[in-house]
Amino acid sequence: MRSARRFRRLVVGEAVWYWTVRQRVRPVYADCRLKISFVAEGTGSPGRRLTLVFAPSADGVVSNTYVESGTVTRLPDRSHLNLHEPGTARRLLDAAAPTLERWPSKRHVEVDGWPCFARVVGGPGGGASGR
Secondary structure: OOOOOOOEEEEEOOEEEEEEEEEEOOOOHHHOEEEEEEEEOOOOOOOOEEEEEEOOOOOEEEOOOOOOOOEEEEOOOOEEEEOOOHHHHHHHHHHHHHHHHHOOOOOEEEEEOHHHHHHHHEOOOOOOEOO
16 A cells, blocks of 8 residues: 655656645544645755645535545535645646745745635636636
8 A cells, every 4th residue: 555645746847846645634623634745856955845734614625534535625616626636736836836936035835725726726716717
């Protein structure tokens, strides 16, 4: 059986990123978190890291028990993404690129993932249409 904590390789143009999905499950659902992290290759050791954090909210659900691992769902329109899918990881990285540009000297950038979700799937707070 493969480790769910392994880093996977993602090539974007000339850049190489390694990414992984982590889930923190707590007894109280409001304290659960789903994170997708990207580490840039060739930026020193450890490389520059971007982490998108998905927490339960009034309009968003993170996988815990009832849905597939790595799934985040926006409730109003039931749009969802599985963070374990390479295509989803790539689209989220593209959506988060402006965030990295805002803090060029920060080694580890951790931000709320829901605005990136909206940019990827469109709808409330997003600019894209469809998945």
